[in-house]
Amino acid sequence: MTIVTMAPRSPLPESPPGSPPTVRLWAVTLAGLSALLLTLVAAGWPPLTDWDASVAARAHEAALAHPGTTRTNRVFSDWVWDPWTMRALAAVTVLWLWRRGTVRLAVTVGVACLGAAAAQQLLKAAVGRDRPEWPDPVDTAHFAAYPSGHAMTATVVCGLVVWVLHRVKAARPVLVAAWTVAAVSVAGVGLTRVWLGVHWPTDVLGGWLLGGLTVALAALAYRRVEAADRRQ
Template identity: 55%
Template structure:
């Protein structure tokens, strides 16, 4: 069974967009205002995780590899570059390729502007297991992973990926987006609300970008057989 195809009437994304935008704005206001219940919850969670990280150095080393290499923002951006190359090579669509680049660049710009504007301090430890620089909110790792994985899933659905390919991509995306957030918390370089902010802002960025693109160029009617992941003439 294939994912829903884009030649059927699309559902309105307005309610989801409004919900995500409201959640992003609310979280931003609470973090910027230093709302005490949120700060207390953040502190409680990261202290608990930090104790575990210190007590389990081998696991912490593995987490650092995942965070600093596998799910690093630059690794994710390299993944976006692969998507761009595939779009140009397989679909010969330079406009879509440029749109993907612009979306990733916009996500990076948004996170950097918000980091500078909010200027939230990162957790400070007497026995740190990792280090990070610049302000904390939102998590750049979490936001970048959400943007890149979200764009990849959108492309696969847009071009009618088969169930096997779609399922594999969805599993990898979920593990990556959730996993990168967990690693940043385990290493004690972010507050939970930083990670949540990265996830929400990343999802909103993808939703706004893909909705704007589809309104501009319309839904893709011709599916790409090579993306379907099922047996075919060029299998």
């Protein structure tokens, strides 16, 4: 009698959303759009600045006409979706990943968040775009306008949290909830910044694009290191 023995199966690799070619396509697309928007903003392209001014003016009129909504937007912008709250969420995520032994994921999230914060400040200083100015402001903000730090930070942190949950194979209800909260947070924080009159619409768009690019690059870097380890 011939006994056939089968080698034990190795654990299935973690499967994040999107295949590497898809993530690369997203990275290239987001990089191209980010570069294009940055160029147009830095050059002060009239059609873009006119559109910014028009949307910002209408948003400011609405903010003055609806003080209750404006107060709500300030709460969400300053306490719920603000960069420090998002950084705290990122820190909790890094700690959780570290404690569960997924050190590489923890390092990836930490480095991506730090890199995004540094890039954001460098771009603000380099572009030096003035924020909207109003005779009757409903909120105030400091430093340069482009890109929106609120929008970029929320996109980076929420995007990384969703990516991490896919990597660790979280349950479907958890993933659905995470995607929903992330989408509402990223869209919501951008809208609040324009409503409150502290950013031009393209500041927010730039933050979204750069934040998405950061997440895509983090996922690609993680994949590359993971693949290199498997070849060894």
